[in-house]
Amino acid sequence: MKKSSTQSVQDYLKRIYELTENGSPASTNDLARELNIKPASVTGMIQKLAAEKPALLEYQKHQGVTLTPTGKRAALEVIRHHRLLETWLVQTLGYAWDEVHEEAERLEHVISEDFERRIAAALGHPLRDPHGELIPTADLKMPADKSTSLSALRKKQAGRILCVKSADADLLRHLNEIGLTPNTMIEVIDYSPFDHNLTIKVEKKTYVLGLSITSKIFLEIA
Amino acid sequence: MKKSSTQSVQDYLKRIYELTENGSPASTNDLARELNIKPASVTGMIQKLAAEKPALLEYQKHQGVTLTPTGKRAALEVIRHHRLLETWLVQTLGYAWDEVHEEAERLEHVISEDFERRIAAALGHPLRDPHGELIPTADLKMPADKSTSLSALRKKQAGRILCVKSADADLLRHLNEIGLTPNTMIEVIDYSPFDHNLTIKVEKKTYVLGLSITSKIFLEIA
DNA sequence: TTCTGAATTTAGGCTTGACTAATTATATTT
DNA sequence: AAATATAATTAGTCAAGCCTAAATTCAGAA
Numbered sequence: 001m002k003k004s005s006t007q008s009v010q011d012y013l014k015r016i017y018e019l020t021e022n023g024s025p026a027s028t029n030d031l032a033r034e035l036n037i038k039p040a041s042v043t044g045m046i047q048k049l050a051a052e053k054p055a056l057l058e059y060q061k062h063q064g065v066t067l068t069p070t071g072k073r074a075a076l077e078v079i080r081h082h083r084l085l086e087t088w089l090v091q092t093l094g095y096a097w098d099e100v101h102e103e104a105e106r107l108e109h110v111i112s113e114d115f116e117r118r119i120a121a122a123l124g125h126p127l128r129d130p131h132g133e134l135i136p137t138a139d140l141k142m143p144a145d146k147s148t149s150l151s152a153l154r155k156k157q158a159g160r161i162l163c164v165k166s167a168d169a170d171l172l173r174h175l176n177e178i179g180l181t182p183n184t185m186i187e188v189i190d191y192s193p194f195d196h197n198l199t200i201k202v203e204k205k206t207y208v209l210g211l212s213i214t215s216k217i218f219l220e221i222a
Numbered sequence: 223m224k225k226s227s228t229q230s231v232q233d234y235l236k237r238i239y240e241l242t243e244n245g246s247p248a249s250t251n252d253l254a255r256e257l258n259i260k261p262a263s264v265t266g267m268i269q270k271l272a273a274e275k276p277a278l279l280e281y282q283k284h285q286g287v288t289l290t291p292t293g294k295r296a297a298l299e300v301i302r303h304h305r306l307l308e309t310w311l312v313q314t315l316g317y318a319w320d321e322v323h324e325e326a327e328r329l330e331h332v333i334s335e336d337f338e339r340r341i342a343a344a345l346g347h348p349l350r351d352p353h354g355e356l357i358p359t360a361d362l363k364m365p366a367d368k369s370t371s372l373s374a375l376r377k378k379q380a381g382r383i384l385c386v387k388s389a390d391a392d393l394l395r396h397l398n399e400i401g402l403t404p405n406t407m408i409e410v411i412d413y414s415p416f417d418h419n420l421t422i423k424v425e426k427k428t429y430v431l432g433l434s435i436t437s438k439i440f441l442e443i444a
Numbered sequence: 445t446t447c448t449g450a451a452t453t454t455a456g457g458c459t460t461g462a463c464t465a466a467t468t469a470t471a472t473t474t
Numbered sequence: 475a476a477a478t479a480t481a482a483t484t485a486g487t488c489a490a491g492c493c494t495a496a497a498t499t500c501a502g503a504a
Contacts, residue, residue: 006460006461008460008461008462027481027482028481028482028483029480029481029482037461037462037463038462038463038464039481039482039483040462040463040464040465040482040483040484040485041461041462041463042482043482043483043484044461044462044483044484045461045462047483048460048461061469061482061483062468062469062470062481062482062483092314092344093337093340093341093344094340095340099336102334103333103334103336103337106332106333106334107329107332107333109332110328110329110331110332111325111328111329112324112325112328114321114325115315115325118315118316118317119315122314122315228490228491230490230491230492249451249452250451250452250453251450251451251452259491259492259493260492260493260494261451261452261453262452262453262454262455262492262493262494262495263491263492263493264452265452265453265454266453266454266491266492267490267491267492269453270490270491283452283453283499284451284452284453284498284499284500
């Protein structure tokens with residue numbers, strides 16, 4: 001029996017999933033920042049979720065939290081909803097990739113399993129969303145990610161953009177304008193070890209990108 | 223500045239709109255029944271909404287409630303969302319008309335104005351939803367309803383179905399099976415004054431329908 | 445007109461999930 | 475190793491919205 005969690009709980013689980021993707025527990029402060037909720041409130045909620053009958057979180061005071069298998073499944077369900085919705089807003093309603101986040105953020109909590117199945121089928125069970133983020137499968141597994149951060153590439157290396165990890169609409173619009181969207185080929189022309197700027201070539205044009213951008217772009221190396 | 227109301231408030235306004243369509247105020251009890259909320263709680267909410275800065279409700283103790291112009295606009299907004307969503311679930315995701323209500327009931331509270339505009343445009347600014355219910359216009363006016371209840375027709379009268387007012391999935395499925403859906407032509411063959419049963423002809427076949435059905439079907443008289 | 449039952453309202457309580465302020469742990473310096 | 479800064483937790487509040495139980499008001503019947 002799957003008890004449906006509240007919108008708040010779903011948000012917590014989703015953020016914790018994201019913050020623990022690197023393998024380490026999520027801190028109260030980081031979670032609070034991501035959720036726009038005060039740390040004290042976050043402590044309260046994680047203690048509640050860790051204490052539930054089938055616990056959703058693993059939690060030791062002052063040590064941060066991780067998801068239990070149950071919590072992870074719930075998180076992947078929400079993330080699947082989110083990414084399917086973003087894909088679908090772009091493909092069927094003509095949204096731009098910088099316009100979908102907010103809308104999906106609200107819709108993800110209210111769609112039925114039936115709705116999820118219908119849009120997944122209508123979209124042909126997509127692997128990635130409009131930003132290139134991997135979409136958890138219907139059985140709630142996250143596909144393996146084989147991408148490399150553009151920030152790790154050096155002179156002469158090249159690749160194809162797989163994913164742009166950002167919800168910043170202004171940045172996304174800018175990247176779209178200069179053609180840095182999934183599936184585009186990129187070549188690194190130069191690297192500056194001092195500021196970590198990368199000079200890259202895209203479609204005959206070159207751009208110098210700072211780390212705050214290159215760290216958000218992920219590629220399949222050519 | 224339009225302050226967005228909570229989902230609860232939106233539900234209250236929507237139900238009050240429906241209950242006051244006949245011109246008389248909505249009673250606490252009727253509202254409680256429609257909302258599946260205890261009458262005492264309804265009283266509390268009604269008093270709160272009637273006391274807000276721009277009041278949403280007109281309320282006198284023991285006299286029931288009506289919507290103020292502000293409340294009516296908010297109600298029509300929700301109803302527009304609901305009906306556009308139902309239309310859109312049917313037209314683009316292949317839902318059947320008996321499957322859309324629950325889904326729309328949840329989605330109606332979270333879609334943006336942008337989303338509303340996009341689906342309205344994609345659907346060609348429809349006048350009616352899949353049940354034939356009129357969809358409030360973008361400037362929040364309810365189009366005039368010129369339909370007549372099937373229950374008011376008598377022997378020899380005929381018409382075209384405009385609307386089926388029911389959220390009962392079983393009934394909707396049954397009506398669909400016997401072909402009683404919007405746009406279908408109906409002719410009254412017989413009327414029984416004792417039980418108010420009507421014998422009608424649809425596509426060469428005849429059916430005897432009770433008042434609980436005929437009162438929910440609305441037509442344009444031929 | 446008075447009575448009775450249904451409808452409505454009041455009173456008081458509970459849960460969820462947020463907040464602030466104050467306290468306690470942990471980490472970082474010196 | 476002590477002092478301090480940062481992170482996390484506790485304690486106590488609050489607003490929404492629901493609930494039950496106990497009044498109260500109204501409307502129709504006697």
